[in-house]
Amino acid sequence: MTATVEAAPVAAVPVTRGYRFELVKLVSQWRIRLLVLACWLAPAVFVAAVSQQSDLPTDTLFGRWMNITGWAGPLVMLGFAGVYALPLLTSVVAGDVFAAEDRLGTWRHLLVAVRSHRRIFVSKALASLTVILVLVAGMAVSSAVGGVLAVGGQPLVGLDGHVIAPADAAGLVLLAWICVLAPTLALAGIGLLGSVALGRSPMGLLLPAVVALAMGVAQMLPLPVAVRLALPSYGFIAWEGLFTSPAQAGPLVIGIVVSLLWAVLATTLAYLLFVRRDFTNLSTDGTSRRALTLGALPLAGLLVVTIGFVAVATPSTGSGIDQDKVQQSVATAFAHLYRLQTRQLHRPDVTEEQLATTVACTKGDGLVEPEGPGNDWRCVATWHLPGTTAAGQAIYQLDVASDGQYVADGDGPKEVNGYFQVRTPDGDQPNPLWQFDGHIELLSKG
Template sequence: MTALTLDEPRRTEPVALRRGYRFEMVKLVSQWRLRVVLLACLLAPAIYTAVVSRQTTLPADAVYGRLMNQSGWAGSLTILVFMGTLALPLLTSVVAGDIFAAEDRLGTWRHLLIAVRSPRRIFWAKTLAALTATLVLLAALALSSVVGGVLSVGAHPLPGLDGHQLSSAALARTIALAWLSVVPPTLAFSAVGLLGSVALGRSPLGLLMPVAVALVLEGVQLLPIPVALRMALPINAFLSYRGLTTEPAQLSALWIGIAVSLAWTALATFLAYRIFTRRDFTNIAFDGNASRFALVGLAPLVALAVVSTGVIAAATGAVGNGVERVKLESALSTSFSHLYVLQTERLGRPVVTEGELHATAACDKGGERVEDAGPGADWRCVVTWTLPGATAEGNAIYQLDVLPDGRFTADGDGPKEVNGFFQVRTPTGDAPNPLWQFDGLVDLLAEAKGQE
């Protein structure tokens, strides 16, 4: 008799990660919604900077907004202001917030699991695809914002947020680093999008999770909260690039923002991975569990913010909201000195340096009955300086609007020949008066030296 032999069951290997990643990228690129978003990222910033920089009315509320008609580099920095508040979290919602939820809406999880044969590789393939698409959209925004402004106005120098003049080459480096600095917080909100997409399935809340978290954190940022808590939130990392425009650069907030953002990215991604690999894929009507998501998803992120606040407070010694009279006076006098030198050059007057001016500032907030600390639009400052060889002192009055994040806007209030008018008469014609209105930056983490 002939012996019958049975073939051993053949072992099926999971699909390689690179093939899964390529498949996910093809699915993303084939979506008309993502194509429209990419086209908008390539065109909208360029059109906005090119058109607005030619207008007489400029977005003065944004950092560098009032300088958009003076240099094309200002347009990119102005666009960057709007990106961190809502645009970048919205982009992460479109990509990361939908990449898992789309399978729930279409009911294709079973087909994908049979094809790939590994939930873990499905997760990482989708995560890497979402990361790639997000970075491409971010690069498109950066390139478009620079090209539109530079082609429209030109690559002219600009003052930094401490008033010192930045050359075109220095601005190019600064803007490149500024856009790179928003990559970590963008990744943090992308990871939050992954977490919402995995945990809440077809629920619209999962898709909009990055936007919802950004709105909550933005609302917290508008309050005069302790500076350690402010630095512990990833939304603040979208603003830390401003320290690159000062001399010396204010890098403490930048490094803290990068570390906090990476911590949020790692934790949110880990939580999404754990929820995904433990999910029951037999339930085709999965819509998530909001209460469970709050416990296993949002609660760990809140705990991370609390721990980060304590670590930052212990490491930096930062107390209060960081806006103090002495630091504000130092920042204002520094900016005034740099901009006074720039005004002198434009007027063709004898050369003077910042050190020769010996500029000082005396600030008061809201009168004698109000403590001289904290943000507000009721700061009034008097800047005093002395020109070389002169015995009389010069005085200039400024009304300051100081925001909780350390940015302030100084509005000149006389004398007219110094800061009381928006233009100065130069040998080549009227030119913008650099001392009339300008933005400055208080280092919230700096130690207030010499405070009485």
């Protein structure tokens, strides 16, 4: 008579062990190590080098202030990262975390070792998220350190001309980098979805970058406000509203919420596709039409729902840019910057109330409706000084972008805004009224 012994079931590997294993696998890859090294060193070198140059990237937000304050450098880097670096980083990390197993043919070994589809997914998602956070933190810290060491922690001029104290500027820079984590997570979720749904196909690796590129192009188009804010890519530029007084919090909050919704939905879809995948068939790597349909349609539905919700909940229609908003924004920025120029010239200080600045703007020489983006805005600023009866006037040519950011280019008189430097008792200094950046809140009422 023979006795049979039942084998005890093998317990699944805990998530913590799986997470450490996946994290070690990621960090052991030479390209990940190279990215970590680049993100922690290259921004500091770039910001420090550019801050010492006389030819600054004035076509970039805060670029004109890079040789005046070190807090401008991390904001220039943030603008670059939102367009180029962060989509590529999420593609390399999250877009390849599942597809690498398909290319190497190691799914059976991993499933035998872990014995849980759910824990494999959680471990890989957490490992990729950790690496992405390390990369983003590296760019933020490195660019801030490079700017402050090269130039110093002087006050920063905001997007409405008001001067931000160094401590406040440091806090706002940190908050701006934290805010872009939301759209970065959205791209990471799309990367996980592409890695699961497309398997060993190279499109899984490229999906976050392609989606970011498409949404970036859409942000440059004259889209309605509701459509613009419903795209998670708006989160990469919504931080600009932090640098006005008061802060333009409405678009920022919407951008963060929309991005987090995309991150949650995309990650959930990736999880559902992963746990339902048939790993017994070696010829199937997740590229079925059903996987693509289940991945793309829910995200398209979320976009439609979000557009409808934003359209109903917000007061703005159309582009969100009109004559009243442009005039109000330019008047506020001019008044603040005029006071800054007054201090440079060691003249008696005046207040915004004493200046009583007003601005009159037209678009297309008055031949078109004064609304919407374009580089054909012309504004005339008028102000008064105490003890004088004559009013001062200055002319600006404006290039207003679709997202509400604009560049005001001074067009005279020379003594006020017609030259890039002003002669002060301390020597020639950059003229704050010559060119300045501004930002129009798309949701505010003109």
